[in-house]
Amino acid sequence: MLIILDRDGVINEYDGNYICSADEWHPIPGSVEAVARLCNAGHRIAIATNQSGIARGYFGFDELDAMHEKLERLVEAQGGCIDFIAYCPHHPNDQCHCRKPLTGLLEQIRQHFHLDTLKGAIMVGDSRKDLEAGHAAGCQPVLVRTGNGQDTERHLDARPIPGVEVTIYDNLSKFADALLSAEGW
Template sequence: MKLVILDRDGTINHESDEFVKTPDEWVPLPGALEAIARLNHAGWHVAVATNQSGLGRGLFDVASLNAIHAKMHKALAALGGRVDAVFYCPHGPDEGCQCRKPNPGLFEQIGERFGIDLRTVPVVGDTPRDLIAGAAVGCPPHLVLTGRAASLKGKPLPDGYPAHTRVHQDLGAFADWLIAKVPAPRPVS
């Protein structure tokens, strides 16, 4: 199975310092949904690993989070794309859980659910914590210069990123790179 793990806020959709709390506040980044659809069409499955501490802070509830993800799924379906599963951590940064990135708990759950060795699964995100969490279980790290990483365009990566982090302008550029690197299998005639 070909699987990619994506961060959500700042990678797929616009980031908000006030948290994305409603479907109306969830706005995809330009080209991000099309990139996911291209990955799907090339045979890739997509999982999302996202910190959602707004749940634990009482800023929104699970029904609102589900409505946000339903909007994402519907927008993807309109493009012929899909996210196979969304894994989220509801805990705040001071709760000491193992599922909040940069801890690897969400990635371990994804590996279990899909029954896959994560050392072949790229992780894509816009913050060091996204990539550190994935690298902790062996995922090759890929930074997109969107969301919180937009300020790094044209600059060398600062300390704090995993070794061998590959940098892409956005999710579309990552998808183009991955599809060119690992093309879809050709049908047998």
């Protein structure tokens, strides 16, 4: 199965401030191990992440590459791998097609894996944008309560996404536990 992960707030700690360097990038406890466990169970892992800090001039492509290299090294040290990383470097006002909640990043992932559709894939995120993008692309949306997840959950209670059933877990590790034990899947 293809599992698509948002990055900030799902894999790494995120408090709403831009993460501008590998030194500032810190994994959420258990997230790297969860990615490795999913890989070791035969799942393919892709990341879809909005990174408007590039367009805003907060950091450059070299810093983003260093953050992703750190992530990949940590996952590989646990015996897993990230198969593909898609990112949107654009400002929200740029009207690009890749910035979530639009589906351009997920389309890049679909093309990378030579898939006709993303039906059957899972999109794990901490924001409404992640859930909307995943649903629009045909993925099963999953919310984690880390990062912006608790706020997103509260807002979903007040304003659900029409026609979308969202599964919610405390964190990426709890999601991996459930998926690997086949609870609800």
